[in-house]
Amino acid sequence: MKAMKLGGRQLAVIKLLWERGEMTIAELQGALDVESPLAYSTVATVLARMEKKGLVTHRDEDRTYYYRAAVSQERAGQTMVGEFVERLFGGKPSELVNHLLDSDQVDSKELQRIKTLVQQHEAKLKKQEGRS
Numbered sequence: 001m002k003a004m005k006l007g008g009r010q011l012a013v014i015k016l017l018w019e020r021g022e023m024t025i026a027e028l029q030g031a032l033d034v035e036s037p038l039a040y041s042t043v044a045t046v047l048a049r050m051e052k053k054g055l056v057t058h059r060d061e062d063r064t065y066y067y068r069a070a071v072s073q074e075r076a077g078q079t080m081v082g083e084f085v086e087r088l089f090g091g092k093p094s095e096l097v098n099h100l101l102d103s104d105q106v107d108s109k110e111l112q113r114i115k116t117l118v119q120q121h122e123a124k125l126k127k128q129e130g131r132s
Contacts, residue, residue, distance in 0.1 A: 006055070006080070009034070009046050014055060014076070017069040024064055 006014065009032075016031050017023060023031070029043045038046075047067055050056045058065040089095035097114075100106055106114070 006076070009038070009042075010050055010055070013043075013046055013050065014069055014071075017056065017067060018073045022059075022066045022068045024066055028067070 012032055012034065013028060016028060020031075025040060025043050025047065028047070029038060029040055032038060032043070047056060047058075047065075051058065051067075051070075055069070055071055056067050057070045058067045060066075085091060085093055085096050089099070101111075
């Protein structure tokens with residue numbers, strides 16, 4: 001899967017599009033939660049760059065562009081996490097998990113959730129191996 005690089009503004013824009021679907025530049029400008037408000041032209045430039053990367057598409061209705069995400073949140077997440085694991089942890093997901101477990105971010109409730117997810121993933125893999 002091709003690397004998907006999203007800067008802070010681009011990530012904020014695509015999150016809004018995933019959440020709300022189609023939006024105009026003005027709607028995005030008003031909805032973006034950033035420290036200092038972005039100019040209309042800045043939002044338009046961000047969207048143009050994202051469209052060149054294939055991250056968003058638009059339709060034209062009455063001379064107004066309506067933008068929507070061209071990639072799913074799942075695909076973007078998989079690509080970005082994969083790249084993150086490769087760059088920071090040498091391609092070893094277990095190193096990422098170990099890092100998280102050593103941090104203060106994983107309390108007992110979150111640890112139980114992780115265990116449940118691992119069990120579900122193991123069951124899924126066994127099911128897939130049974131088909132092969």
